[in-house]
Amino acid sequence: MNQTTTAQSESNSPTERESSDVETLLFVDDERNILSALRRLFRPLGYNILLAESGAQGLALLEQHPVDLVISDMRMPEMDGAQFLSAVAERYPDTVRILLTGFSDLSSTIDAINRGKIYRYLSKPWEDTEITLAVRQALETKRLEREKRELMALTERQNLELKDLNDNLEQKVEQRTAELQQTADMLDLAFEEVKETYHNTMRVFAGLIGMRETLSGRHSERIAELAKQLAQQLQMTDAEADDVYYAGLLHLLGKLGLPDKLVEQPLYALGSADRKSYMQHPLNAQTALMPVEALQGVGGLLRAQEERWDGSGYPDGLKAAEIPLGARALAVARDYYGYQTGRILPDRLSPRAAQERLQLEAGKSYDPEVVAAFTGLANKDQPLPEEAKNREQQIGSDELAPGMRLSRDLYNSTHTLLLTKGREFNDVLIRKLINLERSERARFEIHVVVEGGA
Numbered sequence: 041m042n043q044t045t046t047a048q049s050e051s052n053s054p055t056e057r058e059s060s061d062v063e064t065l066l067f068v069d070d071e072r073n074i075l076s077a078l079r080r081l082f083r084p085l086g087y088n089i090l091l092a093e094s095g096a097q098g099l100a101l102l103e104q105h106p107v108d109l110v111i112s113d114m115r116m117p118e119m120d121g122a123q124f125l126s127a128v129a130e131r132y133p134d135t136v137r138i139l140l141t142g143f144s145d146l147s148s149t150i151d152a153i154n155r156g157k158i159y160r161y162l163s164k165p166w167e168d169t170e171i172t173l174a175v176r177q178a179l180e181t182k183r184l185e186r187e188k189r190e191l192m193a194l195t196e197r198q199n200l201e202l203k204d205l206n207d208n209l210e211q212k213v214e215q216r217t218a219e220l221q222q223t224a225d226m227l228d229l230a231f232e233e234v235k236e237t238y239h240n241t242m243r244v245f246a247g248l249i250g251m252r253e254t255l256s257g258r259h260s261e262r263i264a265e266l267a268k269q270l271a272q273q274l275q276m277t278d279a280e281a282d283d284v285y286y287a288g289l290l291h292l293l294g295k296l297g298l299p300d301k302l303v304e305q306p307l308y309a310l311g312s313a314d315r316k317s318y319m320q321h322p323l324n325a326q327t328a329l330m331p332v333e334a335l336q337g338v339g340g341l342l343r344a345q346e347e348r349w350d351g352s353g354y355p356d357g358l359k360a361a362e363i364p365l366g367a368r369a370l371a372v373a374r375d376y377y378g379y380q381t382g383r384i385l386p387d388r389l390s391p392r393a394a395q396e397r398l399q400l401e402a403g404k405s406y407d408p409e410v411v412a413a414f415t416g417l418a419n420k421d422q423p424l425p426e427e428a429k430n431r432e433q434q435i436g437s438d439e440l441a442p443g444m445r446l447s448r449d450l451y452n453s454t455h456t457l458l459l460t461k462g463r464e465f466n467d468v469l470i471r472k473l474i475n476l477e478r479s480e481r482a483r484f485e486i487h488v489v490v491e492g493g494a
Contacts, residue, residue, distance in 0.1 A: 095119030114141040264288030267373035287341035294325030453482035
């Protein structure tokens with residue numbers, strides 16, 4: 041096959057790209073239909089698009105154009121995806137790298153992760169929403185890292201200037217201290233924004249996973265919130281409790297690669313062969329999170345979520361204190377709701393009966409200390425959701441006004457998270473919400489904060 045390098049900038053020339061804010065994506069695949077599909081998907085999103093039909097052609101384009109992100113196929117002749125991304129990592133370390141691979145390429149994928157230092161990998165065939173979301177998140181992370189480096193460089197320069205001050209020392213120290221405080225505040229704000237984006241992205245991802253399950257999209261959030269409360273009750277650190285929370289959001293992650301019949305049926309209804317396949321989901325979840333360094337702790341909790349106190353669980357047969365405490369908390373929170381939805385036993389249990397079942401299984405399936413902490417939480421009065429000076433009101437979208445704030449997370453008719461608690465409305469957001477209600481032919485439950493009890 042006579043391959044030719046295809047380089048396209050959908051809206052700008054290469055020279056214009058260097059002075060614009062438009063980001064450039066490079067797609068590398070030896071199949072032209074794959075390249076065409078990627079171009080059709082990303083063209084409307086406003087990116088500059090470059091295409092290459094081999095790793096060598098991709099490297100040639102990287103020499104000619106600044107590229108923000110590369111998506112490469114794994115299986116290519118002459119130079120495979122692992123070799124290509126390794127070369128990109130060495131020559132262009134600031135270019136984000138994403139790998140497209142099939143389920144049969146696990147060993148090659150691991151090699152690519154180690155050698156190419158990829159941001160993440162995606163399975164072929166891909167889901168359009170997943171791949172566009174992955175690209176958007178990768179570019180956002182790159183922008184935030186660049187801004188953080190610039191702020192850190194500014195802080196370092198200001199520190200050097202501070203050392204060189206001679207005259208009017210007290211006044212200049214006060215002036216520089218104020219500037220440094222402003223810089224620190226900017227860094228804190230940027231860090232908080234990154235944390236908030238990370239938190240909401242995880243929640244959106246959990247909602248997408250929940251679409252595969254027969255359960256409500258809010259199911260994973262309930263589990264995550266209860267698991268975090270248990271972690272706090274057990275005196276775990278804030279960082280450990282956050283890992284437990286994210287593990288609760290992603291506890292279904294490993295099931296995405298399973299056939300529909302294994303996902304839709306409860307475990308007790310599966311035959312021995314299907315049960316063996318189902319029992320791979322904790323390992324699948326940990327493998328999926330391997331490329332993300334910040335989620336390695338979460339991956340360990342997902343791997344251990346099916347272990348049992350008496351050692352009868354899977355995949356490693358851990359028992360008692362060998363099981364991470366966060367995984368023990370996650371198991372209690374998950375199964376509390378599992379008993380109520382009929383995922384564990386043929387009969388659906390009431391909340392009280394589910395609590396009694398947990399207590400019955402303490403010392404066998406569950407850590408007695410965690411069950412005791414759960415019982416204490418279940419019997420504790422919950423605090424009011426708002427301060428006394430505020431109250432909550434449910435209104436229709438046609439009653440929204442700019443400046444109003446959500447007092448609860450907002451979901452659509454299919455329980456997909458739309459907006460998070462605390463979001464302030466403006467004219468554009470109100471119009472979008474009204475149009476979305478019309479398209480879904482539904483009215484959403486919108487709760488807003490009314491200040492001062494007015």
